[in-house]
Amino acid sequence: TRLSYPLARRRDGLRGSRVLEVGCGPGRLLSECQRCGAMVTGVDMSPAAVRLAKRYLALELIPTTLERAVVDGSVSAETFDMIFAFETIEHVRKPGEFLRLLHGLLRPGGRLVELSSLLAVGRGGPRRPTVARTLAFFYAVDIHAVFDEHAFSRERADDGGADDGE
DSSP states (O other): OGGGHHHHHSTTOSTTOEEEEETOTTOHHHHHHHHTTOEEEEEOSOHHHHHHHHHHHOOOOBOSOHHHHHHTTSSOTTOEEEEEEETOGGGSSOHHHHHHHHHHHEEEEEEEEEEOSOBOOSTTOSOOOSSTTOOOOBOHHHHHHHHHHTTOOOBOTTTSOBOOOO
């Protein structure tokens, strides 16, 4: 999460932005975004994480899955300027539908920041899962195709420049 703080602070900053984090855990990134002036919403299905966020960071998270939060009206279409979804896509059964849902929650011009460490690397194929509920592994070219198919453009996280296809 600490690696994403500079990302949260760059560009024109977050002041006045609406930020959603999916799978936010105890809310450390959301707390930093709030400190930078954003209005924050967090969704996490872990009751323990929700309790920690409330107790230590005074954050009120939505204690459910993103899909349920949309259905019950806890989050609405075209609401968010930025969505963070770290280490989440490999835990959903239908990554394309998940991305479509995230896309629908973004305001026009909004940004989705999705990072995953469970990419297949090297010639040995996918790494063994470190999380019991991991459902998918991706080769970089495959995950790029899923994002492209769902109307996302890609940027490099390190410098904000356009993705060079690597």
